[in-house]
Amino acid sequence: MTKKPKILLVYTGGTIGMVKDYNTNALKAFDFSQITNKIPELQQLNCAITTVSFEEPIDSSNMNTKYYVMIAEMIAKNYEDFDGFVVLTGSDTMSYVSSAISFMFENLQKPVIFTGSQLPIGDLRTDAKENLITSIQIAASTENDEPVVKEVGLYFEYKLYRANRTTKINAEQFEAFASMNYPPLAESGVHLLFNKHLLLEPDKKQNKIIFRKKLVDDIVVLKLFPGITKKVVETIVNIPNLRGIILETYGSGNAPTEKWFVKLLENAIEKGIYIVNVTQCAGGSVILGLYETSSELKRIGIINGKDITTETAIVKMMYLLGENLTKEEFKHYFETPLRGEISLN
Template sequence: MLIYTGGTFGMVYDEDGSLAPFNFSLVIEKIPELQSLDLKLTVISFPDPVDSSNVDIEHWQAMAYIIKDHYEQYDAFVILHGTDTMAYTASALSFMFRGINKPIILTGAQIPIGATRSDARENLITALEIASTKNGKVPMLNEIAVYFNYYLLKGNRSQKIRSSNFAAFESENFPYLAESGVKIVFNESFMNTHDPQQKLEFYPKMDPNVVVLKIFPGITEEVVKSILNIKGLKGVVIESYGSGNIMSWRWMEELLRDAVSRGIFLYNVSQCMGGSVVQGRYETSKMLSDIGVISGHDITTEAALAKLMHLLGTERNVDIIKQKLNVSIRGELTVV
């Protein structure tokens, strides 16, 4: 099943030379090479395709329900998605499902399909080829992934790091799952294995009451206080320096300690694309452990937000939420 949600991919030039969406059910006419893949392809589209900058929890849930409702009918799913929030969606979907035994691949394009130099064709054709690849009688891929510019990335490890380059996505803290060249080479040792005993579990609830607090030189007490006192706030992703450090100012410590005492989950991730949070390596991060800030290890900000939304939406036990934040539940982090 090919699911078109919107984004740059499905644009063509109209008579005035402007970019406009086209009827995506006619995708095979735009990409005749798809016929050579020998696939039985069902193409569906969101009734109102959405720019990925407008993607919200409801859109994640809509994609998830399409997959859940058709899971037994199809061998694989490819989702066409705008690039700006693709990593967020891949992370969110990875937490909404447990026990995936089929390929679910997100892909898109930096240049519309209607443009001469578009990367849309290669991304879609290879994503479909990977989705249909078997390892014996079972799928080669058994998880949610992002395919872009010759590389297959683990979905909840991916990040968009470039806006003006075909190589838009990277996975700094996790190896590529596959590389497309003359042949598609799979990195099987880092891919989820097929488990026929595992049944698909579905967790559509996501709690939006989370926020990102990015630490920067000169951040003021008023700014931090206003964020930590947002009405209804339940979780904060703290984007700290390096391996998990923040300033050791007294007012910062007091505000964070107060937030923890009010039951707000503080989740520490690094601003760096590569590397891991190691709380306690420096004195400035030891304070965070003492307060009760939870280390996100090498998780991405995108995955950290999705994980908080998922756990706050599905779990009621505070201790279980803390425990699951600190470990990998969908392959989203590595505990150092």
């Protein structure tokens, strides 16, 4: 008889962990050690669930690199004792934090599933129960005594996505997330169906997990818009101690060809600031050099973000800046899929 998978449920904060006090109508944090009382259906799952919570739940708007490390440490500390992990955070910044965790663990061999909800767990019409039950079921899913998922996923409203491919697209609908450039890893209907050919397979030769927690956050996002002034760009590229810029360009990576604009970026690159080109479009990819408006960027050595999301570009840059790489190595690793975050072609 195969043993029951052991799942660690990590609550950091967010809407999912709120219950209404019906006397005052105020929302208060839910005690996750009582989770099976609130959701008795969890007892039907073939797994043993242990819960751990942040001492003080944090709102996802206050999420930062310190909390990324706290979440990663909770997983790292319990990695050998559990078969899968479900992390509950606020949905507003979930794409950022789940992407960060995907880079902080190299050679991950177990599922780490992020989920949350648009309505509190105690709400009559909540989406929290389904999201939580299915996330735990995914984390506990095995085949031939091995977990089906061996990567960081994000589950929301009947779909499991690769976490570092997601963007929050809606603050009103239950279907809050999209993964424009990569299909869902699993879909939950009458049956829970995994698209196994899309799942990451860790390198069998590298079976030791490496936990990295050095993140450098001296970076900025520069979103282009028609009419952006020299003064604005100049101010941004000259931020003291700046290490990296995520440049949100138009379409397939296009930007103004005005001499002052290109020169400011070129000077920044010469000073050792890394600049990554990502598209403002929800879907699609940067193709440097496709048009004249991006060939100048290619010439000055801007890094091609390809079809990476802005959220993932930010955390990948934080991760790579902490690795003491040469200029050539940084460019190579940024343009190479490390955790399935960008497409090869």
